[in-house]
Amino acid sequence: MTLRILSFLALISALTASASDDAVRVSILGYHDFSETDEETEMKIQTSKFRRQMEALQALGLKVVSMEDFQAWKRGEKSIPDKSVVITIDDGWKSVYDDAFPILREMGYPFTIFLYKNYVDGGGKALTIPMIEEMMKHGATVGSHAVSHPYPATVKKYRREGPDAFDKFLRDEMGESKRFLESKFGKAVTTYAYPGGFQTTEMFQLGEEFGYQQMFTVLPGKVHRDTLDHSIPRYVILGTHDHIFELATAFNDTSVGASNNDSGIAQRTPYPVQPEAGAIIDQRLPLISADLSDAGPIDPESVSMKIGGFGQVPATFDAETGSISWQVNRHLRSQSCQVQITWKTPDGEPPAIPLRWNFRIDQEAAYVPQN
Numbered sequence: 303m304t305l306r307i308l309s310f311l312a313l314i315s316a317l318t319a320s321a322s323d324d325a326v327r328v329s330i331l332g333y334h335d336f337s338e339t340d341e342e343t344e345m346k347i348q349t350s351k352f353r354r355q356m357e358a359l360q361a362l363g364l365k366v367v368s369m370e371d372f373q374a375w376k377r378g379e380k381s382i383p384d385k386s387v388v389i390t391i392d393d394g395w396k397s398v399y400d401d402a403f404p405i406l407r408e409m410g411y412p413f414t415i416f417l418y419k420n421y422v423d424g425g426g427k428a429l430t431i432p433m434i435e436e437m438m439k440h441g442a443t444v445g446s447h448a449v450s451h452p453y454p455a456t457v458k459k460y461r462r463e464g465p466d467a468f469d470k471f472l473r474d475e476m477g478e479s480k481r482f483l484e485s486k487f488g489k490a491v492t493t494y495a496y497p498g499g500f501q502t503t504e505m506f507q508l509g510e511e512f513g514y515q516q517m518f519t520v521l522p523g524k525v526h527r528d529t530l531d532h533s534i535p536r537y538v539i540l541g542t543h544d545h546i547f548e549l550a551t552a553f554n555d556t557s558v559g560a561s562n563n564d565s566g567i568a569q570r571t572p573y574p575v576q577p578e579a580g581a582i583i584d585q586r587l588p589l590i591s592a593d594l595s596d597a598g599p600i601d602p603e604s605v606s607m608k609i610g611g612f613g614q615v616p617a618t619f620d621a622e623t624g625s626i627s628w629q630v631n632r633h634l635r636s637q638s639c640q641v642q643i644t645w646k647t648p649d650g651e652p653p654a655i656p657l658r659w660n661f662r663i664d665q666e667a668a669y670v671p672q673n
Contacts, residue, residue: 326384328372328525329364329550330518330536332495333391336401342541349401354654355539355547356409359387361572362551362655368412369443369493373515376527385553389413390518390536392447392495394421399433407440416447416495416518419482431486444483445493446514448475454500461502472508480512493518495536506532522549548655571659573597575641579659586633586663590617592643595624597653604646610639638662 338349359366365383367375372388374380389406391398394417406413415437421428438444452475460471476494483491492515496505499520509517509532516531523535537550571579574593590609594600605626607617617628626643643657 322378323526323528324381326375326382326386326527327553328367328375328382328386328388329553330388330390330525330534331547331550332518332520332536332538333389333402334393334538335395336397338401344540344542347539347541349397349405351541351544351651351654352402353405356405356411358547358551358572358654359411360409364551366409366411368441369414369445373492376516376529376531378527387551390416390445390495392416393418393451394429394434394447396427396429396433399429399437403437403440403442410441412441412443414443414445414493416445416493417479417483418447418451418497419449419479421451422482422486434487438487438489443493444487444489444491445495445518446476446479446483446491447495448497449479449482450475451497453498457500457502461504468504469508472504476505476508476514477512480514492516496520501533522546524553544652551655552658571657573657575657575659577661579661581661582664583661584664586635587630588634589627589629590641591625591627592641592657593623593625594643594645594657597624597645599647600624601646601648601650604644606644608642608644610641611636634663636663 333347333352335346336349336352337346340346342348342351363385365386367382367386367388369388369390371380371382372386375382389411391402391413392415394415398415402413415429415434417429417434422434423429423431434442434444457471461468480491480494490513492513494509494514494516495518501517501519505517516534518534518536520538521533521535522537525534529535537546539547539550571592573596576591577583577588590607592607594605600621602619602621605617605619606614607626607628608614609628609630611634615628617626619626638660639662640658640660644652646652
């Protein structure tokens with residue numbers, strides 16, 4: 303059989319072998335480099351912003367699960383909470399140990415480091431083996447990121463040289479990296495992150511051959527149990543695009559609270575709000591409010607409230623009490639209403655994520671005939 307046929311058969315196998323979907327959704331976060339003093343770039347995020355994001359996961363009630371539990375769930379062997387999060391960090395920058403690891407350890411969050419062989423113990427800003435070993439003792443697992451971290455142009459160059467050359471190239475990059483990491487750290491390496499996110503059908507077949515259970519992309523999206531294991535979505539969190547973290551942690555809840563929700567999953571907000579998240583109310587002109595007194599210092603001029611169907615509304619913010627409110631002045635007509643509140647600190651820093659929640663209107667009970 304040719305490699306192309308084998309790749310096709312592997313793809314068909316992946317399509318048919320996944321466990322049945324259980325409606326659980328998982329968000330995979332992908333980070334790279336960290337610094338509190340350097341200018342933020344797409345691949346480098348401010349350390350204090352990373353801390354705010356990790357705290358936001360806790361405030362939102364999102365469960366951070368280990369790669370091991372994620373894999374067991376994907377195989378149908380274990381249950382995990384809906385709206386779970388997996389944290390991954392690519393490449394192996396020393397800042398993972400210096401900046402991110404203390405925060406992750408403090409919060410008790412497991413995480414996975416996708417390492418490429420040529421950068422392990424590479425000197426300068428690269429992680430050392432003792433650093434990696436210490437992190438592995440405190441919640442980190444290791445995945446493969448190839449040998450040389452080849453970018454798409456390099457992969458395409460070898461592919462143009464023909465099937466044999468391309469097969470040798472992929473076997474070296476995907477196989478040798480796995481052997482190296484397993485020999486250095488004494489743990490099975492069962493995950494792979496595509497360098498630059500570039501993937502081909504040939505990689506799918508070799509990934510299965512080498513024992514990679516899941517292979518991760520840089521394409522955003524929530525993961526379901528029946529998501530193809532060779533193309534797992536990830537939200538790559540960029541230092542210059544905060545909205546990606548918002549998308550990653552937004553699960554588009556339009557359901558009601560646990561007492562009225564068929565799924566039994568209650569919405570949560572990091573601060574008290576009215577109407578409560580997921581509540582069903584019997585009026586179409588409610589007072590909408592939030593208590594931000596525990597949100598830290600706030601620039602009063604920066605506080606903004608947006609409501610679905612209205613856009614930004616003239617809400618009133620009381621700096622002394624930290625509360626913001628707005629009396630709806632025309633009838634809410636949709637069954638579900640989403641509210642979003644944003645603000646900045648006096649230094650101009652936004653929250654890790656805006657305050658966002660939904661409530662619903664019992665249209666029958668709230669109906670008022672219109673003239």
